[in-house]
Amino acid sequence: MAHSSKIFCCFSFLFSTLSIIPLSHQLEQHPLDSLTPNEFIRVQAIVNQSHPTTTNDITFQYIGLNEPDKQALISWLQNHRTTPITAPPPRQAFVIARINHQTHELVVDLLYDNIVSDHIHHGFGYPLLTFEEQNGASQLVFNHAPFLAALNKRGLKVAEVICETFAIGWFGETKQNGRVVKVMCYYLDGTVNLYMRPIEAITVTVDLEAMKITHFRDRLVVPVPKAAGTDYRESEQKEPFGPELKGITVVQPDGPSFIIDGSRVRWANWDFHLSFDARVGPIVSLASIYDTEKQEFRRVMYRGFVSELFVPYMDLTEEWYYRTFFDAGEYGYGLCAVPLEPLRDCPANAVYMGAYVAAQNGMPIEMPNVFCIFERNAGDVMWRHTETMIPPDLITEVRPDMSLVVRMVSTVGNYDYINDWEFKQIGSIKVTVGLTGLLEVRGSKYTHKDQIDEEVYGTLLAENTLGAYHDHFITYHLDLDVDGCE
Amino acid sequence: MAHSSKIFCCFSFLFSTLSIIPLSHQLEQHPLDSLTPNEFIRVQAIVNQSHPTTTNDITFQYIGLNEPDKQALISWLQNHRTTPITAPPPRQAFVIARINHQTHELVVDLLYDNIVSDHIHHGFGYPLLTFEEQNGASQLVFNHAPFLAALNKRGLKVAEVICETFAIGWFGETKQNGRVVKVMCYYLDGTVNLYMRPIEAITVTVDLEAMKITHFRDRLVVPVPKAAGTDYRESEQKEPFGPELKGITVVQPDGPSFIIDGSRVRWANWDFHLSFDARVGPIVSLASIYDTEKQEFRRVMYRGFVSELFVPYMDLTEEWYYRTFFDAGEYGYGLCAVPLEPLRDCPANAVYMGAYVAAQNGMPIEMPNVFCIFERNAGDVMWRHTETMIPPDLITEVRPDMSLVVRMVSTVGNYDYINDWEFKQIGSIKVTVGLTGLLEVRGSKYTHKDQIDEEVYGTLLAENTLGAYHDHFITYHLDLDVDGCE
Numbered sequence: 001m002a003h004s005s006k007i008f009c010c011f012s013f014l015f016s017t018l019s020i021i022p023l024s025h026q027l028e029q030h031p032l033d034s035l036t037p038n039e040f041i042r043v044q045a046i047v048n049q050s051h052p053t054t055t056n057d058i059t060f061q062y063i064g065l066n067e068p069d070k071q072a073l074i075s076w077l078q079n080h081r082t083t084p085i086t087a088p089p090p091r092q093a094f095v096i097a098r099i100n101h102q103t104h105e106l107v108v109d110l111l112y113d114n115i116v117s118d119h120i121h122h123g124f125g126y127p128l129l130t131f132e133e134q135n136g137a138s139q140l141v142f143n144h145a146p147f148l149a150a151l152n153k154r155g156l157k158v159a160e161v162i163c164e165t166f167a168i169g170w171f172g173e174t175k176q177n178g179r180v181v182k183v184m185c186y187y188l189d190g191t192v193n194l195y196m197r198p199i200e201a202i203t204v205t206v207d208l209e210a211m212k213i214t215h216f217r218d219r220l221v222v223p224v225p226k227a228a229g230t231d232y233r234e235s236e237q238k239e240p241f242g243p244e245l246k247g248i249t250v251v252q253p254d255g256p257s258f259i260i261d262g263s264r265v266r267w268a269n270w271d272f273h274l275s276f277d278a279r280v281g282p283i284v285s286l287a288s289i290y291d292t293e294k295q296e297f298r299r300v301m302y303r304g305f306v307s308e309l310f311v312p313y314m315d316l317t318e319e320w321y322y323r324t325f326f327d328a329g330e331y332g333y334g335l336c337a338v339p340l341e342p343l344r345d346c347p348a349n350a351v352y353m354g355a356y357v358a359a360q361n362g363m364p365i366e367m368p369n370v371f372c373i374f375e376r377n378a379g380d381v382m383w384r385h386t387e388t389m390i391p392p393d394l395i396t397e398v399r400p401d402m403s404l405v406v407r408m409v410s411t412v413g414n415y416d417y418i419n420d421w422e423f424k425q426i427g428s429i430k431v432t433v434g435l436t437g438l439l440e441v442r443g444s445k446y447t448h449k450d451q452i453d454e455e456v457y458g459t460l461l462a463e464n465t466l467g468a469y470h471d472h473f474i475t476y477h478l479d480l481d482v483d484g485c486e
Numbered sequence: 487m488a489h490s491s492k493i494f495c496c497f498s499f500l501f502s503t504l505s506i507i508p509l510s511h512q513l514e515q516h517p518l519d520s521l522t523p524n525e526f527i528r529v530q531a532i533v534n535q536s537h538p539t540t541t542n543d544i545t546f547q548y549i550g551l552n553e554p555d556k557q558a559l560i561s562w563l564q565n566h567r568t569t570p571i572t573a574p575p576p577r578q579a580f581v582i583a584r585i586n587h588q589t590h591e592l593v594v595d596l597l598y599d600n601i602v603s604d605h606i607h608h609g610f611g612y613p614l615l616t617f618e619e620q621n622g623a624s625q626l627v628f629n630h631a632p633f634l635a636a637l638n639k640r641g642l643k644v645a646e647v648i649c650e651t652f653a654i655g656w657f658g659e660t661k662q663n664g665r666v667v668k669v670m671c672y673y674l675d676g677t678v679n680l681y682m683r684p685i686e687a688i689t690v691t692v693d694l695e696a697m698k699i700t701h702f703r704d705r706l707v708v709p710v711p712k713a714a715g716t717d718y719r720e721s722e723q724k725e726p727f728g729p730e731l732k733g734i735t736v737v738q739p740d741g742p743s744f745i746i747d748g749s750r751v752r753w754a755n756w757d758f759h760l761s762f763d764a765r766v767g768p769i770v771s772l773a774s775i776y777d778t779e780k781q782e783f784r785r786v787m788y789r790g791f792v793s794e795l796f797v798p799y800m801d802l803t804e805e806w807y808y809r810t811f812f813d814a815g816e817y818g819y820g821l822c823a824v825p826l827e828p829l830r831d832c833p834a835n836a837v838y839m840g841a842y843v844a845a846q847n848g849m850p851i852e853m854p855n856v857f858c859i860f861e862r863n864a865g866d867v868m869w870r871h872t873e874t875m876i877p878p879d880l881i882t883e884v885r886p887d888m889s890l891v892v893r894m895v896s897t898v899g900n901y902d903y904i905n906d907w908e909f910k911q912i913g914s915i916k917v918t919v920g921l922t923g924l925l926e927v928r929g930s931k932y933t934h935k936d937q938i939d940e941e942v943y944g945t946l947l948a949e950n951t952l953g954a955y956h957d958h959f960i961t962y963h964l965d966l967d968v969d970g971c972e
Contacts (some may be wrong), residue, residue, distance in 0.1 A: 032786070162875050192873055192881050194641040232871065232883055240778050242911065243754040245888055246740040248835070248863045268729040292726050344884035347865040377734045378864035379833040379891065381904055385718065385923045386824040386897045387678055389648050395678055397718055398830035402731055405865065411872045418867055425728065437871045443687040 029236050031068050031076065031088045032285045032377045033263050034275040037356050038363040043108050044362030046371040050115055051099050059098045061127035063358035064277045066107050068093035070302065070389060074485070077286075092116065096127040101209050103127055119411050126179050128279060129165065129208075132360040137206040138163035138183050140213050150202050160189040161199070164413060165206070167331075169324035179208040182322065192226035193438060195414040196465065197224050200443035203319055220316060222443045225464040232438075249376060250349045257375060258404060260351065266375065267382040267404040270423045271297055274406060276355035276370060280305040280477075281334040284421050288428060299481045301429060306333055306419060309433075310414070313440070315457035316470040323470075326413040332357075333419075336410045339369040346372035346407055376403045382426060403430075414438045415472075433474050442466040505774035517554050517562065517574045518771045519749050523842050523850040528850030529579045529594050536601055537585050539617035543582045546907050547613035550763045553592050556788065560971070563772075576604065587695050589613055601856040612665050614765060614818050615651065615694075616846040624649035624669050626699050636688050636704040647677040647685070650899060651692070653817075655810035665694040676713035679924060682861040682951065686929035689805055705804060708929045711950040717926075729742050736835045736863060744860060744890060746837065750860065753890040755785055756909045759878065760892060762841035762856060766791040766963075767820040770907050773915060785967045787915060792819055793903060793963040795898070795919075798953040801928060801943035809956075813898040818843075822896045825855040829936075832858035832893055862889045868912060887911075900924040901958075902955040919960050920972040928952040 031037075033045070043063055051058055068089035077088045095106040103121040108114070141147040141163055151158055163185040170176075183204040186194035200222040205215035234241065258267035263274055272287035283305040288297040300425075309327035314321055326335060335357055340346055350372040356364045382401035386394055406421040418434035446452050447463040458466035521529070529549055531761075537544055554575035565572045581592040589607040594600070627633040627649055637644055649671040656662075669690040672680035686708040691701035720727065744753035752799050758773035769791040774783040795813035799806055813819060821843055826832055838859040842850045868887035872880055890909040897900055904920035925947075932938050933949040944952035 020603050072855070164875065188876070192876055194875060234883065242778065243743075243776070245743040245754060245861070246738060248738045248743075248861055248888065250734060250863065251737045252734045253731060257729075257731040257734075268731060268737070278631070290729070292728065309789075338874070338882070341870075341882050343885045344886050345867060345870065347863065347886075351864070374865055375731070375734055376865050377736065377833065379736070379836070379860055379862050379921065381831060381895075381920065383904050383922050384827075384895065384904070385900075386833065386902065387680075388897060389650065389680060390674070390678055393822070395719065396824070396827050397720065398827045400830050400833075402734065403920070409867075409870065411874060414871075416870050416872065418870070425546070434867065436867065441911070467821060 002310060007249070007272075016197070016352075021051060026263070028180070028274060029091070030263055031073055031091065032065070032273050032283075034277065034355060035063065035065055035093055037366075038293055039093065040356060040358050040362065040364035042110060042113060043095060044358070046108050046113055046115060047095060047097060047362065050118075054190070056098050057098075058362075059130060059133070059360050060095065060358050060362040061098060061103075061130060061360075062094070062096040062278055064279065065275070066092055066094035067303075068092075070479075070485075078480075080271070098127070098209075104347070114117060124170070124176065125269045126330075128335065129167070129181070129330055130360040133208050133211070134165040134181070136211055137165045137181055137208060140206060140211070141183055141185065141204055144204070144213050144216065146218065147202070147204065148214045152200075153218070154199065154221055154224070156199065156224070157189060160187055162186050162188060162194050164322060167325055168205075169322045171322075180207060181206050183213075185194045187224050188227075191230045193227075193230040193232055195438040196230040196441060197227065198441060199224055199441045205295055207368065217318075222445055223440060223464045224443055225441070225462060229462075230314060250347045250374075252349050252375070256349060256351060258373060260353070260373065265404075265406070267375070267423065268402070268425050269427075270404065271354075272301075274353075274371070276334055276337075276367075278332050278357040279328055279332045280307060281328075281337060281410055282306075282371065282406060282421065284406070284429075286424070289427050298483050300427070302479040302481040302485075304421075304476060304478045305433070306433070306474060308473075309333060309417065310471075310473040310475070311415075312471055312473075313457075315442065317442075317457070320457070320468065325412075327410075327415075327417075331412050333410050333412070333417070334408075337367055337370045337408050338411045338416075339367070340372050340409060342369075345409060346374055350374035350407075353441055372405075372407050374407075376405050376422065378403075382424075384405055401425075411437065414440050431476060435472060439467050440470065442468050514748070515577070516650060516749055516759060517577065518551070518560055518759050518761055518769075520763065520841060521549065521551055521579055523852075525579065525596055526842060526848065526850035528596060528599060529581060530844070532599055532651065533581060533583060533592060534595050536604070539902075543584075543586050544848075545616060545619070545846045546581065546844050546848040547584060547589075547616060547846075548580070548582040548764055549848065550580055550765065551761070553789075554578075556971075559815070565845070569891075584613070584695075591711050610656070610662065612816075614821065615653070615667070615816055616726065617821070618846040619697070620651040620667070620692050622697055623651045623667050623694060626697070627669055627671065627690055629740035630690070630699050630702065633690065633703065637685075640685065640702070640707055640710070642673055642685065642710070643663065643675060646673055648672050648674060648680050652809060653811055654691075655808045657808075666700070667692050668695060668805075669699075670805070673710050674713075676759065677711075677716045679716040679718055681924040682711065682927060684927060684929045685710055686942060687805060703804075703959040708931055709950045710929055711927070714798075715937050724808075736860075738834050738861070742835060742837060744859060746839070746859065751890075751892070753909065754859070754888070754911050756890065757912075758787075758909070760857070762820055762823075762840075762853075763791070764818050764820045764843040765814055766793060766898055767814075767823060767905060768792075768892060768907065770892070770915075773909070775913050784969050786913070786972075788965040788967040790907075790915070790917070790918065790962060790964045790966075792960060794959075794961045795819060795903065796957075796959040796961070797901075798957055798959075799926070799943075802941075803928075803943070806928060806954065808941070811898075813901075813903075814894075817898050819896050819898070819903070820894075823853055823856045823895045824899045824902075825853070826858050826893065826895060828855075831858055831895060834885050836860035836893075837865075848898050856894060858891075858893050860891055860893075862891050862908065864889075868910075900926050917962060923957060925953050928954050 032221040068398045072089040076186040091110040093108045105119045107116040165181040187197040201219040203217045269290040273285040287301040313323040352369040353371040354368045357372045380401040382399045384398040386396045404423040408419045417436035420432040422430040444466045461467045497527040558575045577596040579594045591605045593602040651667040673683040687705040689703045755776040759771040773787040797811040799809040838855040840854045841856045866887040868885045870884040872882045892907040902923035906914040906918040930952045944954040947953045
């Protein structure tokens with residue numbers, strides 16, 4: 001599931017951000033580096049200049065690096081080693097903007113400060129949802145009399161209601177009905193675990209362009225599952241709350257063995273480039289491993305990232321059938337990244353990095369602690385052998401395993417995706433996405449499974465609480481270049 | 487692959503052992519505890535007394551606990567809580583001994599010091615091989631003139647030859663040919679990596695009962711792969727040997743969070759019994775997890791262990807076709823356990839435990855550092871959620887993952903099996919067997935893959951070195967009792 005009005009937190013980041021943009025601080029830029037805050041501002045200015053905001057309605061749905069041509073980049077990297085004055089491939093931004101209710105795909109050149117191309121998209125599909133428009137849509141219900149009446153009918157307090165926006169999927173219609181979302185609400189009132197308290201059977205449809213409710217239906221009253229026992233905060237748990245373990249920590253008295261040089265990370269026999277994108281989150285590029293015999297780096301992967309997270313639900317009821325979320329393409333796997341909690345999301349030896357995304361107005365928003373990088377010492381063995389056959393002694397050779405982990409956590413509504421890129425000295429890259437957070441549940445009249453005599457598309461987990469059947473399909477873009485392209 | 491003359495190390499353990507057997511030290515014994523050194527000695531004495539060694543030829547192929555009846559044990563455990571004076575199930579040893587060239591299966595009672603049953607096995611299959619008989623068999627070749635001639639023909643020095651014994655499998659013969667092994671030799675001469683230097687095309691068949699070579703064939707001369715580049719010892723590597731990483735360690739200033747009470751281990755919400763067996767290695771019993779709501783332990787698994795490791799090779803040549811090893815049933819997954827190397831096989835916070843097995847004469851042999859137990863802090867997250875929807879702040883709850891690992895390493899010839907039982911606070915038990923060590927290779931006339939015009943049942947890995955196709959099938963005995971037997 002996915003959605004969010006994370007604008008609550010993003011706005012507070014926004015203000016702190018603008019003051020710390022290091023305009024004068026320019027390390028040598030790598031052609032694959034994410035856009036800098038300064039570049040975001042320039043992109044915004046260039047697009048606004050070409051379509052003046054006094055006469056145009058502009059929203060920035062996506063701003064990111066326009067990835068340079070692979071062959072051009074590789075040639076440049078090879079020449080750059082011997083001739084550092086060679087010009088890099090063009091530095092460009094790719095922009096998806098809604099301009100007067102049309103989707104523009106723009107390429108902006110950051111050397112010449114001009115628009116290279118401006119294409120209006122007429123095909124299927126819509127750009128990423130911004131936090132601002134999601135927040136706008138989910139607030140509309142609070143001024144919509146039928147919705148307030150529906151709450152009243154259920155005996156619910158308006159102040160305890162939280163609403164979210166849901167992408168509506170696509171079911172083979174030849175005609176698209178414009179940018180539309182549905183709004184679904186939850187009830188707090190004694191818990192912060194809103195996902196366990198859905199207010200079911202109300203359908204609210206919002207046209208994002210008009211920012212208006214175009215359809216409303218209150219189909220039936222279903223009990224809201226109770227708050228008791230749903231709060232997950234440690235402070236709210238009764239004693240005993242699980243076992244108390246004694247302290248355990250990782251210590252590196254001489255510091256970490258990795259070097260972060262701008263976006264380039266070097267560790268053990270590995271060298272790679274790490275960048276961040278609002279849509280796909282972490283991008284690992286040019287991952288190479290040092291060959292001690294050849295005394296050179298050998299490329300393993302040109303570029304890798306999570307390209308999509310597709311989360312279809314299998315519930316055919318009126319308020320659920322459309323839930324077929326693209327967590328990257330609709331909500332932004334990077335956009336939904338959350339600040340990592342030191343010592344909890346990552347161990348004591350982790351180093352943290354931030355990133356930037358564009359707000360709806362095109363201005364940069366800082367995402368602090370969006371990455372952590374740490375050496376994992378899990379107590380495993382990389383390789384070992386004990387030779388018992390050669391007298392008089394045992395020969396025991398053991399190489400402990402150590403790896404480097406790059407982590408991002410993206411919270412797309414109820415789900416927290418823990419996205420790891422792990423680099424192993426044996427030459428492999430291990431990709432992992434841990435799925436945690438909270439289940440998306442459907443409110444139900446049933447309080448015991450024996451009462452159920454129809455298809456409910458889920459499992460009764462607690463009174464009035466159905467865990468809805470669903471899948472998570474995580475796809476990766478992996479451009480492997482083991483020993484190069486040929 | 488599997489075999490060994492680990493008797494080299496075992497004999498040295500034997501002498502150190504007998505002096506430290508703590509005869510007077512008797513913790514309350516659990517009915518599932520492995521046999522104590524004192525019990526091994528009593529078993530040996532009881533069996534020898536019933537079949538006096540002056541008139542009988544006796545070898546002990548296996549001595550271990552005769553597992554008590556499950557229902558009797560569970561009843562006793564339940565009653566024992568309230569009535570600690572209840573008598574436990576009978577304490578018995580199970581013995582497989584060769585007595586005058588017949589296989590006896592004996593049950594020895596350790597309360598009454600008598601033999602409860604003595605059954606002669608006439609069916610298929612043979613007992614575990616002892617180290618002593620494997621060592622005896624593999625030494626025979628050095629007094630066998632045709633073998634010495636074969637070495638001479640190849641220009642190999644006798645002092646650099648190491649031989650091992652190989653179980654011969656079973657190919658559906660209705661008549662068994664007695665306890666027979668084949669002996670296969672390797673060449674050191676500049677390396678300790680004997681597995682990379684097989685002396686091919688010589689077949690030596692040994693009758694273990696007569697301890698005589700019954701068949702010898704030198705089929706053809708195949709080059710022994712060269713020693714250069716095969717030694718794996720760090721001390722033998724040229725600079726640069728991989729990347730140097732800075733120190734990293736795990737620190738638990740207040741000590742570990744687990745308690746080892748005899749064979750019972752308690753950690754976090756887990757409680758289990760750990761024992762050791764010559765055939766199967768680690769046995770985890772009565773694994774239970776504490777339910778904080780019910781305030782009681784709930785059983786998850788009655789008993790779990792690796793029951794067999796079957797390693798068939800797919801090479802049909804005369805010297806290879808029979809290689810279909812049962813690494814547990816023929817060589818002993820426990821018997822082949824090796825001492826764990828502190829700080830390398832297990833992290834700094836590990837605690838080590840030893841175990842005992844019986845030598846061929848029935849006397850106990852100490853296996854030091856055969857288990858390590860440690861808390862794994864791999865930097866992972868057990869559960870997390872960031873709630874972005876409830877203003878004004880983010881709610882972030884993260885529970886770092888911590889688990890308990892019980893490790894044994896068993897080196898069956900060329901392969902090192904890293905056997906982990908990992909207990910997770912979420913209630914799952916993760917079983918892992920890591921396969922490392924060295925590949926079993928076949929010597930070959932080929933030096934380049936383009937020369938190969940026949941089926942070679944493997945891949946040319948280096949000059950004269952074929953990596954043989956093979957599988958590893960690891961089977962577990964898992965008697966899960968989630969919430970009990972009913």
